[in-house]
Amino acid sequence: MICRKIAILAEKRIAAYCAANQIDDWLSIRTVSQLETVLRGESACGLLFFPLFLHQLGKRAGDVLSICLSLGKKLAILEYRTPERNLDYPAYAACCLLEMTGSHFEAYRDFMQSGGLEGLLFRARQIPRLREVMLGGAASFVCLTPVGSPDMDKTR
Numbered sequence: 001m002i003c004r005k006i007a008i009l010a011e012k013r014i015a016a017y018c019a020a021n022q023i024d025d026w027l028s029i030r031t032v033s034q035l036e037t038v039l040r041g042e043s044a045c046g047l048l049f050f051p052l053f054l055h056q057l058g059k060r061a062g063d064v065l066s067i068c069l070s071l072g073k074k075l076a077i078l079e080y081r082t083p084e085r086n087l088d089y090p091a092y093a094a095c096c097l098l099e100m101t102g103s104h105f106e107a108y109r110d111f112m113q114s115g116g117l118e119g120l121l122f123r124a125r126q127i128p129r130l131r132e133v134m135l136g137g138a139a140s141f142v143c144l145t146p147v148g149s150p151d152m153d154k155t156r
Helices: 002-020 032-039 054-070 086-100 105-113 116-123
Strands: 026-028 047-051 074-080 130-134 139-144
Touching (some): 002 047, 002 139, 074 105, 086 105, 116 139
Parallel strands (some): 026 047, 047 074
16 A cells, blocks of 8 residues: 555656656556566557566566666666665665565565665666655665667756
């Protein structure tokens, strides 16, 4: 319930981002079946938005990023990150407790132990075009573009 509300707030942010960058069609990926549709190449949208979903994929998250970018998709990702400052720990602890109540806590734990979103981007060798800290420091919002596509400079 709380994750869905967070995703709705993030969708407002991504809608503003798409409007600023003249992106008409975008798709919010929240389930594995939606992701499989995209990976099969059946989605013609210009931007894929992953709201708090990649940590559920475990070790496959890096592969998903690579495949989506190789398909020429622009990506917007809202995902948990490891705390960088002492002020980030209360929000991190709240999100950890929230994930403990879910059915995929092991995947979340593995994701966070491997560096969270920043670790995923490092392993996938991706440099975000936009990076914002959200949820009191517990999550990051990043935008990625495939190699060879024009940068998305207008971010606000």
